[in-house]
Amino acid sequence: MLRVLKNEFRLVMQDQGVLIFFLLLPFVYPLLYSLIYNTEVARDVPIVVVDDSRSHASRDITRRLNATPEVTVVGIEPTIADARQRMAAKECYAIVHIDRDFATNAGSGKQSHMSAYCDMSVMLRYKNVLMALTNVTQAVAGERQAAAVAPIIYNTGGIVSNDHVPVGNTSTGIASAILLFILPLVLQQSMILGIGMLNGGAIERRRHCAGLDPLSVEAGVIPTVLGRSLCYLIIYALPTIFVLHVTPHIFDFPQNANVFGVLALSLPFLLSVSLMGQIIKGFINERESTFLVFVFSSVLFVFLCGASWPRFMMSTFWRAVGDCVPATWMSNAYVLMQSDGATLFQVSRHIAIMWVQCIIFFVLACAVEYFIARPRYRRYRHLAVTDPGSLLRHELIKNGLL
Amino acid sequence: MVAKILKDSLKRGAVQLVRRPMYVLMIVIMPLLCCFALMSMLSRGSIQRVPVGVVDLDRSDVSLRLEHNLSAFQQVEIREHFASFAEARDAVQRGRILGFFYIPKDFEEQLMAGRQPTLSYYINYAYYAPGSMQFKGFKTISVMAGGALVQTALRTVGLRNEQIQPHLLPYANHMHMPGNPWLNYNYYLNSSFVPCFLSLFILMVTAFAIGTELKSGLSRQWLETAGGNIVIAVWTKLLPQTCLFTVVGWAIQWLMYVVYDFPLHCLPWVMILTMPLLVLANQSFAIMALCVAPNFRLGTTVCTLFGMLSFSFCGFSLPSESMYPWVAPLGYLMPIKYYFLISTDQALNNLPLYYSRFYYVALIAFTLLPLPLIGRLKREAADPVYVP
Numbered sequence: 156m157l158r159v160l161k162n163e164f165r166l167v168m169q170d171q172g173v174l175i176f177f178l179l180l181p182f183v184y185p186l187l188y189s190l191i192y193n194t195e196v197a198r199d200v201p202i203v204v205v206d207d208s209r210s211h212a213s214r215d216i217t218r219r220l221n222a223t224p225e226v227t228v229v230g231i232e233p234t235i236a237d238a239r240q241r242m243a244a245k246e247c248y249a250i251v252h253i254d255r256d257f258a259t260n261a262g263s264g265k266q267s268h269m270s271a272y273c274d275m276s277v278m279l280r281y282k283n284v285l286m287a288l289t290n291v292t293q294a295v296a297g298e299r300q301a302a303a304v305a306p307i308i309y310n311t312g313g314i315v316s317n318d319h320v321p322v323g324n325t326s327t328g329i330a331s332a333i334l335l336f337i338l339p340l341v342l343q344q345s346m347i348l349g350i351g352m353l354n355g356g357a358i359e360r361r362r363h364c365a366g367l368d369p370l371s372v373e374a375g376v377i378p379t380v381l382g383r384s385l386c387y388l389i390i391y392a393l394p395t396i397f398v399l400h401v402t403p404h405i406f407d408f409p410q411n412a413n414v415f416g417v418l419a420l421s422l423p424f425l426l427s428v429s430l431m432g433q434i435i436k437g438f439i440n441e442r443e444s445t446f447l448v449f450v451f452s453s454v455l456f457v458f459l460c461g462a463s464w465p466r467f468m469m470s471t472f473w474r475a476v477g478d479c480v481p482a483t484w485m486s487n488a489y490v491l492m493q494s495d496g497a498t499l500f501q502v503s504r505h506i507a508i509m510w511v512q513c514i515i516f517f518v519l520a521c522a523v524e525y526f527i528a529r530p531r532y533r534r535y536r537h538l539a540v541t542d543p544g545s546l547l548r549h550e551l552i553k554n555g556l557l
Numbered sequence: 558m559v560a561k562i563l564k565d566s567l568k569r570g571a572v573q574l575v576r577r578p579m580y581v582l583m584i585v586i587m588p589l590l591c592c593f594a595l596m597s598m599l600s601r602g603s604i605q606r607v608p609v610g611v612v613d614l615d616r617s618d619v620s621l622r623l624e625h626n627l628s629a630f631q632q633v634e635i636r637e638h639f640a641s642f643a644e645a646r647d648a649v650q651r652g653r654i655l656g657f658f659y660i661p662k663d664f665e666e667q668l669m670a671g672r673q674p675t676l677s678y679y680i681n682y683a684y685y686a687p688g689s690m691q692f693k694g695f696k697t698i699s700v701m702a703g704g705a706l707v708q709t710a711l712r713t714v715g716l717r718n719e720q721i722q723p724h725l726l727p728y729a730n731h732m733h734m735p736g737n738p739w740l741n742y743n744y745y746l747n748s749s750f751v752p753c754f755l756s757l758f759i760l761m762v763t764a765f766a767i768g769t770e771l772k773s774g775l776s777r778q779w780l781e782t783a784g785g786n787i788v789i790a791v792w793t794k795l796l797p798q799t800c801l802f803t804v805v806g807w808a809i810q811w812l813m814y815v816v817y818d819f820p821l822h823c824l825p826w827v828m829i830l831t832m833p834l835l836v837l838a839n840q841s842f843a844i845m846a847l848c849v850a851p852n853f854r855l856g857t858t859v860c861t862l863f864g865m866l867s868f869s870f871c872g873f874s875l876p877s878e879s880m881y882p883w884v885a886p887l888g889y890l891m892p893i894k895y896y897f898l899i900s901t902d903q904a905l906n907n908l909p910l911y912y913s914r915f916y917y918v919a920l921i922a923f924t925l926l927p928l929p930l931i932g933r934l935k936r937e938a939a940d941p942v943y944v945p
Contacts, residue, residue, distance in 0.1 A: 172854055190884065191869045197879040216728075243908045248876075266723045270731040276901035277876045278745050282689060285732060292728040293700065299727045300707055314706050315668065316675045317699035319692065322649065322656075323683035329875055332685035409683070443772070443853060447583055447765050450861050451757055454750075454868065455594060463874070464599050464742065465655075465687045467608060473598045487652060494683035497650035504651075 159382025160389075162372045166353060167390060172442070173356075176349035177387075181394035184341045188334060189406040195328025199227040200283045202249040203238045206231055210258030216269070219291045220251065225283040248274040249284040261299075279329070323494035324409055331408045335493055336462035338398050339485040342421075343428045344453045345394075346387060350432030351445030358440045358531075365543075366535030376529075380520045384429040388422075395421050403493060411496035412489075419499055420492065423509035424485040430516035431481060437523035440531075460486040484509050562784040566793035569782050573766075574797050580762065584801050588758045592751045592809045596817050599743035606634035607687040607694075610657040612645045613638065617665035623676075623702055627658060632694035649681050656680040656691045658698070668706060676702060686742070736820050736905040744819050748905070749873035749897045755809060756839045756893040757864035759802055763795060763843035764860040767934075768853035770794075776938035787935035788928075795840055799833070802840075806832040814904075822907035831899055831920075838892035838923035848930035851937035867891040895919045 167173050204217050221228040229247055232238040238250040250272045254260075260267040271288055273281045301314070324331045361368050374382065399417045403410040412420075439445050458464060459477035466474055466483075477483045488505035491497040499506070538545050574580045611627070613620050628635050636654055639645040645657040659677040667674040678695035682688040704725045711721045737744050770776040783790035810828060814821040821828065846863075847856040870880070870887045871894045877885040888894045895916040902913045927934075 175858075187866060188869060191866070191880065192875055194875070194879050194881060197876050200876070201878075243902075243906075243912045260723075261727060264720065264723055266726060266729050268729050268731065270733060272733045272735060274901075274906070275734050275737040275745065276897075276905060277872065277874070278740075278742070279874065279879075280876055281734065281740075288730050288732070289696075292730055296727045300703075300724055303707075303711070303724045314671075314673065314703035315699060316673055317696065318675050318677040319696065320677055320679045321682045321688075322679050323681040324685075324688075325682070327682045327688070329685060332683055332688075335683065443765065443768065443857060444579060446857055446861060447579065447761055448587075450761065450865065451587065451591060451754070453865065454754060454757070455591060458595060458598055461684070463686065463746065465604060465607070465684060467606075468601050468604055469598050470600070473594075490683050491650055491652050495650045495681060497652075501647070501650045502652075 156374070156378035156382040156385075158372050159374050159379050160386045162370075163353075163383050163386040164390070166357075166370060167349075167386070170353065170356065173349045173352050176345050176352060177390055178394060180345040180348075181341055181398050184345075185334075185338055185398050185402045186405075188337055189330060189402060189408075192330035192334060193406055195326055195330045197279045197283050198224055200225065200249065200280045201229040201247040202226045202251060202284060203230045203232050203241055203247045204228055205233070205235055205238050205250060205252045207255040208253045208257035212258040212261055212267070213253040216253060216291060216295070219294070220287055223287040223290060225287040225290075242272075242274060248280045251288070323490075330406065331494070333462050334406070334408060335403070335490045336460055336486045337457060338402060339424065339489050340453065340456055340460065340482045342391065342395060342398055342425070343431075343456070343480075343482040343485075344449075346391060346425070346428050347432040347435060348445055348449055350383075350387065350429070351436050351439050351449060352442055354436035355439055355442035355445055359442060361532055361535050365539035366532055366537075368532075376521050376524045380430070380433060380517065380524055383433060384426060387429040387432070388425050391425050395425065399489065409494040411494065412492035416492060416499055417489070420485070420488055420502070420506065423506060423513055424481050427481040427509055427512040427516050430513060430520045433520040434516060434523050437527040456480055456482055459483055462486070478508075479512075481509055481512055484512075559784075562782070562786075562789065563793060566783045566789060567796065569779070570794040571797045573794075574801070580766075580798070583758060583762050583765075584798060585805055588755050588805050589808060589812075591754055593812060595751055595754065596743060596747050596812065599747060600817070602739065602741040602743045604687055604690045604742065605631050607632060607656070607690050608636040608654050609633045609691060610637040610639055610645050610648055610654045611635055612640075612642055612657055612659045614641075614662040615660050615664040619665040619668060619702075620660045623660065623698060624658075626701065627694065627698050630694045630698070632690045645679070649679070655684050655687050656695070658695055736822065736907075743817065746873070747813070747817075748819060748900055749871070749893075750868065751809060751813060752806075752835065752896055752900070753868055753871070753873070753893045755802075755806055756835065756867065756891070756896075757861075759836055759839040760843045760846075760860040760864040761857065762798065762802075763840045764847060764857040766794065766798065767791065767844065767847050768856050771851065771937060771941045772853040774941050776941045780935070780938050787931050787938065790938070791844060791927075791931070791934070795844075799836055799840060802836045803833045806836060819904070821904045823903040827903050827910070828900065831896060831903075831917075834917070834920045835892060835896045838895075838920045841924045841927050842892055844927040844934070845930060848927050848934045851934055852942075863891060867893050871897060873897065889919075892920060892923050 167177065206213050206217060217228055217231070220226060230241065232241065235250065235252060241247050242250060252270045254268045257267045257269065271284060273284045275281060321327050357368050357371060360370065396414065399421065400414045435449065439448060459473065459480055460483040466477060484505040488502040491502055611624055613624060624635065627633065637648060639648065639657065642659065648654045649657065657679050659679065661674060664674045676699045680688050680691045707725060708721055711724060734740060770779045780787065780790050783793060807829060810832060813819040843860050846859040850856050850859055870884055871891055872880070872885065872888050877888055899913050899916045902908045
């Protein structure tokens with residue numbers, strides 16, 4: 156097993172392509188993603204106001220809207236048609252229309268109305284417009300309400316105050332929420348890509364060297380699988396600390412977990428991922444195909460782990476698919492630890508499930524090595540003896556020649 | 558002569574396409590499967606019944622009524638009741654609930670005495686989308702709690718209900734969400750993510766197809782078949798893929814607009830005709846990447862990197878005007894950005910085509926972009942060097 160470990164280590168270190176995946180990718184991707192999302196929240200979404208009331212009350216509303224952090228009033232248009240033209244030209248993303256009898260209604264004790272038309276292409280803009288309007292109208296309404304009941308209940312302040320306490324992600328930013336899910340995923344994807352690429356290289360060597368790989372060492376199935384996994388684990392110690400511990404520090408994401416907790420959580424995760432990589436590699440037989448057949452899965456995994464759409468809203472089928480992926484458990488446990496300050500004990504269920512995955516994946520990885528990888532090498536060796544040109548010919552046929 | 562060259566190269570491209578199961582997998586099966594997966598995962602549309610808890614330290618008539626009202630909301634579902642703040646916090650940390658509503662001790666007493674008690678709600682924003690749903694539910698219930706008291710107070714002095722209403726809600730907001738009045742998350746997110754996913758496949762497969770020629774050293778023969786003309790070589794090789802991708806794109810549009818009923822307010826042919834433009838633009842982007850970096854691994858890496866990042870920097874979730882000023886323009890490097898703008902202008906908002914004119918120009922311009930640099934690819938194809 157140690158021989159396999161040492162040999163695998165040598166192979167990785169000599170392979171520039173794999174090194175890029177194992178070491179460069181985990182350093183670059185988190186930085187890129189974090190930089191894109193690092194502004195966290197949308198501020199000052201441009202809106203225009205169509206003020207048919209032209210009164211003190213309507214101007215007050217406009218002023219208050221402009222003062223919110225969520226939106227900014229970029230213009231006051233005389234008609235809805237004018238405002239729509241500006242929205243079509245993307246100069247603004249919402250129109251607030253204040254009714255003609257807005258002030259007179261308020262004065263005569265009736266309800267006043269205003270309407271907002273919001274561009275729905277990006278949900279965050281809508282959210283901002285809704286938030287700003289709700290806050291402004293509720294503030295004004297609160298003042299009027301309090302004034303109306305003050306003489307009756309002998310109270311000049313509000314009636315019930317409410318206190319909105321964001322926990323976990325206290326900045327309520329999008330980066331702090333999404334990125335913490337993505338970080339463990341970067342580790343999973345880069346490791347599996349690297350393993351696939353290593354294996355693709357090994358298969359190509361065997362194809363060109365009559366079924367033999369001069370750079371590999373002979374060992375039993377179990378030592379081979381375990382030795383390789385250990386090798387990847389050791390290599391990943393540094394990237395893991397960087398991705399899961401240093402990145403949140405750089406970008407000021409929630410960081411309530413200590414580095415030892417994170418490492419303890421990562422152990423079953425990385426082990427199960429390294430085994431999963433050894434399962435997937437059984438179905439890839441070229442270096443660069445790894446890229447093609449695996450990269451896109453990252454998008455699926457982001458969704459499966461519940462980063463952008465909560466898992467409790469998915470159908471049982473998709474939840475079950477997500478359950479099979481180590482990153483799903485890792486991301487959720489990691490988010491709970493980093494954002495909500497959960498202890499290892501509190502995420503013990505996640506950890507236990509990842510250990511179970513390790514066992515299952517280990518059995519499967521051994522099966523892949525025994526039933527798929529080794530018979531393939533034997534077939535190559537056999538072909539190399541009986542029909543020496545056939546391996547090369549196979550490649551030419553695939554490329555549309557012959 | 559030209560006809561024969563064209564015929565031979567096209568045949569070569571088509572044969573490669575058929576012989577490698579990889580191409581069929583990555584052009585037809587996977588894009589369809591993945592796009593379906595995204596839409597199927599989000600098929601419930603809006604987030605409802607977020608698991609939350611209640612900490613009720615008051616246990617009074619008013620607090621029980623509040624809980625009862627809260628449980629009638631579709632946004633949240635009360636999963637657990639806690640005896641203390643610490644218990645609720647523990648449940649949040651374990652991920653059992655995503656937030657809780659906190660009713661303090663002596664709430665009713667202070668309310669009746671007019672001492673302005675506070676209702677608190679703790680929302681775990683580490684889970685972003687359910688957070689805003691909880692906010693909606695919790696905020697409404699807290700505001701309503703005050704409203705109920707105002708109503709009672711005003712009724713005791715003899716006001717009628719229709720007179721009370723304006724006091725409860727002096728200003729009524731009417732939000733209009735043209736195109737997506739249901740606030741359907743599936744319609745919103747997947748209108749951009751699904752085509753972006755397809756773009757990723759196009760970028761990767763194109764880079765892979767050209768890169769394989771360079772890697773296998775067959776590029777010389779490839780160039781010869783095309784009579785030494787790199788433009789013919791590239792496009793005859795890619796044309797069969799273009800056709801296949803376009804058909805897959807249409808199938809995805811069919812899934813979106815017909816099966817899942819995404820908003821399609823423009824004439825259908827507008828989106829149908831935009832699809833081949835998207836395919837061609839993405840293929841050209843990949844060709845350009847290989848012209849700039851005429852090496853299999855580098856070329857595919859560039860395409861994959863941009864394909865993956867375009868989900869983020871094209872401004873589908875965080876609007877581009879909110880990004881760093883040097884990140885936002887990066888989005889305009891990608892064809893998918895223009896397709897996204899066209900689809901919101903046309904399918905969602907049904908604006909006149911006039912407003913989308915520049916986006917169409919940009920998509921078509923992508924197709925011409927690799928021409929000035931194609932010489933680099935030709936040099937590499939004539940004398941390929943494989944870097945593992």
